Amino acid sequence: MICGAVLMVTLTKVVHMVISMAAAFLGLAGMFVLLEAEFVAFVQVLIYAGAVSILMIFGIMMTNHGSAQQEPTRPLHEAMAATAAISLFALLFYAIRSTTFPAAESSILPAEADNTMEIGKLLYTGYVIPFELLSILLTVAFIGAIAIARKEEE
Missing domain, CATH: 1.20.5 (Single alpha-helices involved in coiled-coils or other helix-helix interfaces)
Known part of the structure; x- marks a missing residue:
């Protein structure tokens, strides 16, 4: 999922970006399966990985991309963005590691419960x-x- 998200941001071809986004959506669906939320995982695959990705590909095919100019690279902006991203990651990592979460109750549902x-x-x-x-x-x-x-x- 992380690999798909990173590729989504770094790739230059729009179709490849949409495919990477679909991979991130599929990874998220896998996480929902691990959390025992099968319905949400199914909806994630059906709506986001399927319908939204196909809709974006149709939108890309219907628009003209031949006249797009590539912006010049700005090393200072890239360095500042990388520093901000790493700082945000470090802050979130610290916040998650230092938080004490309450003990989880048993998440096993009775056999007759079907959400x-x-x-x-x-x-x-x-x-x-x-x-x-x-x-x-x-x-x-x-x-x-x-x-x-x-x-x-x-």
């Missing part, structure tokens, strides 16, 4: 109207983005 089933029941009973309206809104937004991209091309 995915309860989320599904709630989503398709109590929140079915907002769920369907959101799907229509996203479809209209995607079609509008395609129409705008085609008008600029012509």
Whole structure:
């Protein structure tokens, strides 16, 4: 996951950056599996690693990148950014290592508890109207983005 995030920031080709971002999303889904949050891991893979990455690739393909000028390198800015990143990492590392966390209770759920089933029941009973309206809104937004991209091309 860290490797995907670092590659996302350092690579220069936009498609390679999106693939690296998808790798970071997959790593995050793996962490959710280790935390026994299978539903959240499934949603992470389905929505972020799948849909968002594909949507970004479509957006990249529909835009013109031939006229992009590469900015000149600025060593002072790069050194300051690296120093700030290392300082932030050190501060977070120190804060995490010096914090005393309370003892965790047993996270083992009873065999009959199924959070995915309860989320599904709630989503398709109590929140079915907002769920369907959101799907229509996203479809209209995607079609509008395609129409705008085609008008600029012509």
